[in-house]
Amino acid sequence: MSFDQASYFNNRELSWIEFNDRVLEEARTKENPLLERLRFLGITQSNLDEFFNIRVASLHKMISVDYQGTDPSGLTPSAQLKGISEKTHEMVEKQYNTLTRSLLPKLEEHQIYLLTMADLSSKQHEYLDEYFHQKLYPVLTPMAVDVSRPFPFIANNTLNIALRISKAGTTGEKGEKSFATVQVPDVFPRVLRLPGADNAFILQEEVIKHYISELFVGFDIRETACFRVIRDMDMDVADEDASDLMKEIEQQLKKRERGKAMRLEIEADMSKHLRRRLVKELGLAEEDIYPVKGPIDLTFVSKLIKQVQGHDDLLYPAFEPYYPKAIRNKNLFTEIAKHDIFVDHPYDSFQPVVDFIKQSAEDEDVLAIKMTLYRVSSKSPIITYLKKAAENGKQVTVLVELKARFDEENNVHWAQELEKAGCHVIYGLVGLKTHCKLTLVVRREENGIRRYMHMATGNYNDVTARMYTDMGLFTANQEMGIDASNIFNMLSGFSEPPFFHKLVISPEGIRNFLMEQIDEEIANVKAGRKGHIQMKMNSLSDTKMIKKIYEASAAGVRVDLLIRGICNLRVGIPGVSENVTVHSIVGRFLEHTRIYCFYADGAERVFLSSADLMNRNLSRRVELLFPILQDNIRKQIIHIYHLMWADNSKTRILQADDTWKRIDRRGLGNLDVQEYLLDNRVNIADYLFEDDGVKKELPVKSKRQFIPIRKPE
Known part of the structure; x- marks a missing residue:
């Protein structure tokens, strides 16, 4: 039987939009804590931005080379872009309806306010007047556009204010068509806390708009409207020559910001004149324009949430990840030698993984540590202990994946830091990203050399381990150890093992x-x-x-x-x-x-x-x-x-x-x-082990009633 029919498959990109809509649904779910609903809304925005940075950009590249093929669902790149545009416009409307009709009114019920300049008290006006003149004004740069000054480059994901200005006292068509832009600086917080109330906030762009005439002395401000551009941020890295890979990654990071515009967000009440000017200068089509009825770039909500005071009741209850007692305050090598150890994050703490590297760095009998790193946190304790291991004379080999999307700059930094500490850093195989999560520790023991491993479904990232569900396994299984050694030999050299015992x-x-x-x-x-x-x-x-x-x-x-x-x-x-x-x-x-x-x-x-x-x-x-x-x-x-x-x-x-x-x-x-x-x-x-014996049944205690659902007929 053939399963090749296009009707048997969904389109990947449209399916992703359906997923993001499920995230948006959580922002609309009343059972969720209010500030968490707001956080879900912000997540849909960051998801959408990355989707356009990479996936939509890829489709545009296919069209630019006149690719006529179809995906498994039978859609050409042009048909996919049309479907994406229709669904995304619907999603954006739903995002802003959720914010303005549901979340902001609910926040106000809890005395949490997002204000405009018109809403402020005289004291708040005085505060912002000083804030603008002492902090914002020196940083702002007005960019006029005329015959001698070309349209400025608008960087990816920056918030900007477009202006229509005219010479003071002039009238008529010529004056009205003068154009300028001002970038909202990202060196200051976008969400500003206001005096006079515990939880009153205003957005930085609102303040700049209010005082923007001071940047254009001698001109009348006819119109101001915010806009934001999302660009092609995919990196085209040829890694055939690994010796130049880091240099090329660094060069591509500089070029990436100047990728082709993919999407333009504008305030819904922007005039046709400003809109046409932006569309022309950015080389976009009408379907790439997203008018929004509210603040542009909803990721600002995460900054607002962090500043809200006295409302823990509007967040998920705090929790402390659990450190399983089978390995708590114990020598991990001793315990892993007895039995495999399983961790389920974020319910189980990520600390045992950090402790595994720490103990490996400090244990006199450890000879070597080998590890793959795809994404790590900006202050990674694992990096700290890998460097310490090298300083203690261990042979440390770390595969750092330089092409981990949007973590390239962070990973280049860590690769350089590890090399300075004496670690041997490798960058994987030509043409392939290394995405596996594997640590191998080689230890000298009474009975000879023994290998200890940690393998996982998720990254060695102590921050995301509190937000992502992932599972990991510690083991000293001999056959897996041999396989792990062969994997690292393959990654670092020319070894091609004919087979693997247990790992795939x-x-x-x-x-x-x-x-x-x-x-x-x-x-x-x-x-x-x-x-x-x-x-x-x-x-x-x-x-x-x-x-x-x-x-x-x-x-x-x-x-x-x-x-x-x-x-x-x-x-x-x-x-x-x-x-x-x-x-x-x-x-x-x-x-x-x-x-x-x-x-x-x-x-x-x-x-x-x-x-x-x-x-x-x-x-x-x-x-x-x-x-x-x-x-x-x-x-x-x-x-x-x-x-x-x-x-x-x-x-x-x-x-x-x-x-x-x-x-x-x-x-x-x-x-x-x-x-x-x-x-x-x-x-x-703690079901796993009790005095080194296996419990036969999983104990369950919960305040929630558990009734399994039968599979739908």
């Missing part, structure tokens, strides 16, 4: 391995046995994997998919995907874990991975998939997956018409799986 890597290896597991499920069903596949990932867009899932469904295998973001697969196609159910959880934490489970005729195989089922992950990146071999950890992950599948609070289910619908909770108890895992993190984490 991409490119290609993970796709082939998962297809083999799916084939076994298909064979079991055809033999009259049960077949069941459970997978969780960020995105599903790889055409080959989708076809294989269709093949399994058509054969009668039940396929349950937890997919946070993009899903090119369609459900409910007769004879094709009737046995596939897709859930998406969007909640307090960003669901980032990748889990791949197969029933395997009752043996239930479980794998964790750094890879989503996207072509880039499976074909163009070095990714890692690792098995969970220890029985109690395997059962724990399956248990957590079942809890996620039973969520009926933050889950949406993909429908046959490609819409996403919430679960009807009538008659059901409420289960928000993320809150549930926060409530039970102590019990679930």
Whole structure:
């Protein structure tokens, strides 16, 4: 049976917009704390900006080279851009309706105000008058445009004010057409706290507009309106010569800011004259213009949230990640030598990962540390301990992925710092991003050399580990250790291992391995046995994997998919995907874990991975998939997956018409799986070991009623 029909696939970009709409839905959900709703709104804006920076820019590049091909859903680049424009304009309108009609009025009910100059008291006016003249005025630069002064370059994601001005006392068409711009400086906070109230704020651009005539002495201000440009920010780096890779990355970072304009946001009441001038100068089409009825660039809300005082009740309750007692205040090498150790972030603390590197740096018997770094925090403790390890005479090898999108500058900095400390820094393989999360520690012990590893689904980033759900495994498994050594030899040299014992890597290896597991499920069903596949990932867009899932469904295998973001697969196609159910959880934490489970005729195989089922992950990146071999950890992950599948609070289910619908909770108890895992993190984490013995049952204590949801018929 062929599964190649275009009608069997959703478009990747339009599916992403549906995901961002699910995030926006959280901003509109009254059950969420008010300031968290505001935060979700800001996230939709930053998501959308990056989408235009990269994905929309890529489509424009295809059109520029007259690419006539189609995606698996049958859409040309031009058709995709048309669909993106229609859906994004709808989303922007919904964003601002959410802000102005719902969130701002609700904030005012709690005496939290976002004011304009017209709303201010005389005392607040005096404060801003001094603020403008003492701080803002010296920094502002008026940019007039005329025959001798060309239209200035407008940098990506900068807020600007367009002006229509005329010579003082002049009238007529000539004076009205004079044009100027002023960039709102980002060296000062955009959200300004006002005196006279605990939580009264104003935006910097409102202040500048009020006083802007002082920048154009001798001119009359006919009109002011804010605008913002989003540009092509993708980097075109040729890394065939690794010796020049860092230099080229640094050069590309400088060039990136001057990419082609992709999107223009303007105030909705901007005149046709200013609008036409901006469209012409920026080389945009009408469908690239986004008029908004409110403050441009909604990411300002995160700055506002940080400044609100006395309203912890409008935020999610604070929590402290749990440090499992099996390894708390203990020598990690001793504990890992006894048994594998599992951590589930952010419910479990990221500190054991930091402590693993710290103890490796300080342990006299550790000979070498090898590690892959894709994204780390700006003040990474892991970098600190890697440098300390090198200073202590350990052989430290760190693969720093310089091409990690939007972290390039940060990673160049860390690569240079590590090299200064005496670490050996490598940059991966030509043409491939290294996205796997792997640490290998080589230790000298009484019985010889022993390898200790940490493998994970998420980055070695102590900041995002509090916001993203990810799983990690500490192990001293001998075969995995050999595989890990071979992976690092492959990354740093010319070694090409003929096979791996337990670990699976991409490119290609993970796709082939998962297809083999799916084939076994298909064979079991055809033999009259049960077949069941459970997978969780960020995105599903790889055409080959989708076809294989269709093949399994058509054969009668039940396929349950937890997919946070993009899903090119369609459900409910007769004879094709009737046995596939897709859930998406969007909640307090960003669901980032990748889990791949197969029933395997009752043996239930479980794998964790750094890879989503996207072509880039499976074909163009070095990714890692690792098995969970220890029985109690395997059962724990399956248990957590079942809890996620039973969520009926933050889950949406993909429908046959490609819409996403919430679960009807009538008659059901409420289960928000993320809150549930926060409530039970102590019990679930300590299920693993008690006096080195395995507990047989997972203890569950929760203030929430848990009623599993049956799979829809």
